[in-house]
Amino acid sequence: MKRQFWFSGLSVALVCLVTTHSLHAQRGSKIPLDTYRFAPGVRLLTGDKPIDVTTGHASPYVYDFNGDGKRDLLVGEFGSGTYRGETTSKSSLANARLRVYLNKGSNALPRYDGFKYLQADGENASVPST
Amino acid sequence: MDYDADGVDDVIAGSIYEDIYLFRGLGKGKFAKRKLLRDKNNNPLKGGYCCTTELLDMDADGDLDLVCANRISKAKWFENVGTRSTPKFDSVSRSLPMAKGAGSITGSNAAYTDWDGDGKRDLVVGSEYGRIVWHRNVGQDNRPKFSAAQQLLKDPGFERIKEGDIPKMHGSRAKVTIIDYDNDGLRDILLGDFTSCTYDTRPPLTKKEKKKKKALEAELDELQNKAYYDEINELSRQLREVNKPIIGLQQALNARLKPTPNLLVDGDFGPKTKTALSQFQRLNKLPASGQFDEATQKALGLLNLQAGNLEKVARIKARQEELRRPANELYQKLRPYRITGYKSHGWVWFYRQLPQRKVNLSKEVLTVKPATRTEEVTLRTLASHTSVAPGEEFQLALNFQIADGWHIYGPKKGDSYLPTTIEWKLPKGTALKAIQWPKPHLISSGESVQPTYEGEVTILATFIAPKGAAAGSKLKLAAKVNWQVCRELLCKLGDAKLETSIAVGTSAAHHSTSAPAK
Numbered sequence: 001m002k003r004q005f006w007f008s009g010l011s012v013a014l015v016c017l018v019t020t021h022s023l024h025a026q027r028g029s030k031i032p033l034d035t036y037r038f039a040p041g042v043r044l045l046t047g048d049k050p051i052d053v054t055t056g057h058a059s060p061y062v063y064d065f066n067g068d069g070k071r072d073l074l075v076g077e078f079g080s081g082t083y084r085g086e087t088t089s090k091s092s093l094a095n096a097r098l099r100v101y102l103n104k105g106s107n108a109l110p111r112y113d114g115f116k117y118l119q120a121d122g123e124n125a126s127v128p129s130t
Numbered sequence: 131m132d133y134d135a136d137g138v139d140d141v142i143a144g145s146i147y148e149d150i151y152l153f154r155g156l157g158k159g160k161f162a163k164r165k166l167l168r169d170k171n172n173n174p175l176k177g178g179y180c181c182t183t184e185l186l187d188m189d190a191d192g193d194l195d196l197v198c199a200n201r202i203s204k205a206k207w208f209e210n211v212g213t214r215s216t217p218k219f220d221s222v223s224r225s226l227p228m229a230k231g232a233g234s235i236t237g238s239n240a241a242y243t244d245w246d247g248d249g250k251r252d253l254v255v256g257s258e259y260g261r262i263v264w265h266r267n268v269g270q271d272n273r274p275k276f277s278a279a280q281q282l283l284k285d286p287g288f289e290r291i292k293e294g295d296i297p298k299m300h301g302s303r304a305k306v307t308i309i310d311y312d313n314d315g316l317r318d319i320l321l322g323d324f325t326s327c328t329y330d331t332r333p334p335l336t337k338k339e340k341k342k343k344k345a346l347e348a349e350l351d352e353l354q355n356k357a358y359y360d361e362i363n364e365l366s367r368q369l370r371e372v373n374k375p376i377i378g379l380q381q382a383l384n385a386r387l388k389p390t391p392n393l394l395v396d397g398d399f400g401p402k403t404k405t406a407l408s409q410f411q412r413l414n415k416l417p418a419s420g421q422f423d424e425a426t427q428k429a430l431g432l433l434n435l436q437a438g439n440l441e442k443v444a445r446i447k448a449r450q451e452e453l454r455r456p457a458n459e460l461y462q463k464l465r466p467y468r469i470t471g472y473k474s475h476g477w478v479w480f481y482r483q484l485p486q487r488k489v490n491l492s493k494e495v496l497t498v499k500p501a502t503r504t505e506e507v508t509l510r511t512l513a514s515h516t517s518v519a520p521g522e523e524f525q526l527a528l529n530f531q532i533a534d535g536w537h538i539y540g541p542k543k544g545d546s547y548l549p550t551t552i553e554w555k556l557p558k559g560t561a562l563k564a565i566q567w568p569k570p571h572l573i574s575s576g577e578s579v580q581p582t583y584e585g586e587v588t589i590l591a592t593f594i595a596p597k598g599a600a601a602g603s604k605l606k607l608a609a610k611v612n613w614q615v616c617r618e619l620l621c622k623l624g625d626a627k628l629e630t631s632i633a634v635g636t637s638a639a640h641h642s643t644s645a646p647a648k
Binding site: 034035036037038039040041042043044050051052053055056057058059060061062063065066071073075076077078086087088089090091093096098107108109110118119120121125126127129130 | 139141143144145146147148149151153159160161162163164166174182239264280281282283297298299300301303305307309311312313314318319320321322323324325326392394396398400402474475476477478479480481482483484485486
């Protein structure tokens, strides 16, 4: 697979549910506003519905997954089922997986219609979440 | 990312309890089974709670280091002490290098990207509450040093929305990635979120139901009093105490079994510890009971441990369970009275970057810190860009604030006054295209006419960056400014040396007024 752009990591961001001990580091602290401007946010669609991952906590990444010259969308998702792989944790864990949405449109106007989970060693690639 | 420089991209992923995994790319969209990443001492690398990972050369040694951001503490990195093709990570993490006074970096993820187009990768950080900030890299691309956070997207707040409504902004725990998503030449923000929507689980409570709910809640309050929590805490403390010998057992098993089972040394006699213990017993021809009996202790060289502790653990756990049971039963009883349900979503948001408003330098320059200040004259200066593309134009503004009753003179030479002069020292290939002086106010002084500025004046100089400037290099501009400031019969001379540097980028530069000239 050829590298299409020079982002330094193809990373899946993982996440968790427990909110009670969330950090407060950035909230309310004074951070100067930069001059960059953005259009109001819109949700990316698959077919005609917003992309929505299991139990929330999406983590997107853009990468030409199938090498067709069009950038595809990879989305890390929270988890379901029971994680049975190697871990140092003794807690009960769920499978966090990575969705691959292939681009059916163009690079300027990407369009997605469904996804497949990233496969590793013949099964859905997964890492622990709760 | 190509973890091992074999020409095939790999996937590297953090996870909830700090573990980091590698899925080696095998080509054609195929990946190998996950592998837990370990440090040079074969201990699992710990990236932090809900960590996300990037590979980046942090110390200009040509290999890729492991950078981890996480939800509850500062981002950190592990040095690759191996090679580019056979990475081996240090067991001790370091904090990210920051410019002086820039604070530290915390966020739910960190994406490396050249946000401002100056040829050096910066850090764009998603945060727990959804705000997006960026830290400019003021070091080198492969030896970064980050400046303080500047906000790109505000904290969306915690407005509850109902299931099915269209949200205005993303939710919390933003995971960000930067890409020119619509191919319009400007870098956009893509981010994933966590949004929890409410829905009605049932029709509103009747009067009778409300009363019943209140009674159950009161019962729960009464149950969970101070004595209840005191005992819960005391039991946890006792549990930690009796678990101490298990720590010794886990350490011994890790050391004695080959390959090491890499048990988490946490003092909990869990299923993994039990399995490792059975394995040790089999190997040492002891009854593989999984029990921490005397013979096993002897074989492990741990004579001081008491097997009786395991029974004590069981007793404490049973008491904990017994204590919690009535409250759990009440929670169950309260369930049918719950009227609001929550549904979690994780959406992917696209924030398209809009072209920058043309910077009004004359106005912006007034907001920066003075470069020089005397009783009569305050001089401020500001560049239109922090980075420019080769051949691109940029401007520098010089603003004089002149005290009441005083004036300085225009740039033209005259017989009866000293003009204001700017002597530029420009890097090779940088051209001064134009300099705009506002029209001076003419006053007559005896025989002669003098062009003067009173109050405030801003001079705009336009430059062209060299066409052949190398991306990543810096244009250092210096100027020596001289002026004469007068009132009636009194005149004073003033001068200032100014310096600023503008980075040369690879692509269309982003305008920014965030870097005032000194």
